[in-house]
Amino acid sequence: MSTVSQPLLKLENITKRFKNLTAVNSVNLDVAAGEKLVIIGPSGSGKSTLLRSINLLEEIEEGTIRFEGREVGYVMRNGKRHPDRPQAISALRAEIGMVFQHFHLFPHMTVLGNVMEGPLTVQHKPADEARSIAVEILAKVGLSDKRDVFPATLSGGQKQRVAIARALAMQPKLMLFDEPTSALDPELVGEVFDTIHTLADEGMTMIIVTHHMGFARELADRVIFMESGNFLAQGTPEELFSSAQDNDRIRGFLNRLL
Amino acid sequence: MKYLISRAFVALLFLWTMTGSCLGAEDYEQLFRQTSDLMAQGDLDGALALLKQVPAPKADEEAGPFVSSRMQAARIYASQKASDKAMTTCQEVLKLFPDNNEARNFAAALKDLQKPGWHTALSDTVRFLPALAKGALMTLLLVFCTMLVSPLGGLLVALGRISTIKPISGFCWFIIWFFRGTPLLLQLFFIYYGLPSLGITLKPLTAAVIGLGLNYSAYLGEIIRGAIQSIDHGQMEAAKAIGMSYSQAMRRVIIPQTYKRLMPPVGNEFIALIKDTALVSTIAMVELMRAADQLFNTYFNITALALAAVIYLVLTTIFTFIFEKIEYRAGIYEHR
């Protein structure tokens, strides 16, 4: 039993194709508990598809996903892979939080309602318990005063913080952020990064797709450069940025961003 | 020529009666017979002149001929639209016999006639309203039953159509295809007159609600499906991402967001439904349309139909208003 060194998430030869386009090409990845992983790469390189494959929003063609050591998402029947039972898939998603570029808040629920929804509907917690969880998390993301308004009245930065709170209310073991600040006005990016930072400091395991290099450098334990469905390079921020000196593609990509 | 002869005849008769101090029962009989003949010939003036010859009865005399003659004269005046003269004639009787029922009713009717046209319409309205109100209640009952049944049916059909399970989506496609593709009237006939031959006999109300319910389920099904599919796909993903099952996501996230979008087209459908209930009058149900039709056929009075139109308008207006309110409420979260 070497559970101590066991990664929280382990991807083995993950391949995802859309018709004849290979969006994720036989990727291997270990994410240790508490690790902060940043994925960068040009548009269309498969970053979103990889994140979505992890929480089973995309059905992969090949490979295995292990979460806390157990194989998840797929079962073998008569020598063929099939998606696991819907309940098992939902159960895994409940343990993995996801934050989208475009927030996807539930517009018909108040801010508090959005954050309560997971505990209430998925975890079947009593309303008052779900409520106190939501109140606490909203305080953490600094939105206590917005509890009772509808998302339509919020700024982009506030919306994204509510989306983070909604994911956190499920007490996930892993958080996936897919370009959480790309839809925001520049002046609103900071508040969302601050929120993610706070989470990181609390030891949350997270995979973040972002184009903000400064943020990646500051936060990441490891940065992966992805292109055409492959991991082209990875390492600590320092390693990656120095390796960029001798890799044209990474250098080109970073120069365009900086 | 014919006219002259009859005039001369009347004059003769007049002279003859003047010479007699009073007339016997047979004379009256003959006088009334002649009056009828003259009226049949269209000589109303002649008839009137004859009738006027019947003198007011003296204390001990029979009142019958006098009353009959004056009432007959009054009817002739009334038919000539000379309601003033008719009234004077009527009053002659009432002066001597204030309690005479025929004269009193006639005078009352004349008074009604002298009132303006809207007054007649009003009294028709009062007369027709109870039957029409009963019909309108039945129409409302049909509308409410269908409004209870069809949104549920529509939701099931819509979810079935979206389903990835082929037999279910195929079946729901068929339901929509069939009930949207055939006339409601035909469906009603089939359910009410056709099903008994399969051993299923339904009461008219049941048959009507089944027919309207199926038809409107099919229409609402397509509307609901469209509304569900118009919700941003990210909503389903976000719901799944926090661990919701498909049905939880539908129930808590997707379907509640369709309400606002559903209201305008569903409101439209329900207003069409109010009018479509008129079709069930063909399967032995007395609702508003049938009630109006019956009144029209009995009294040959257009007011009954006009009133039905007004009631339909009132109903549709109320529904329009209610649906606007609901639409506003359903979308309140979008207001900034």
Ligand SMILES: Nc1ncnc2c1ncn2[C@@H]1O[C@H](COP(=O)(O)OP(=O)(O)OP(=O)(O)O)[C@@H](O)[C@H]1O
């Ligand atoms: N549902 C889909 N159907 C078909 N092709 C898809 C689908 N989703 C993604 N792709 C394709 O897969 C490839 C990877 O897409 P992905 O969204 O993962 O890229 P990305 O790295 O997230 O890009 P970006 O930075 O623009 O978000 C792209 O070529 C994209 O066009």
Ligand SMILES: [Mg+2]
């Ligand atoms: Mg992306």
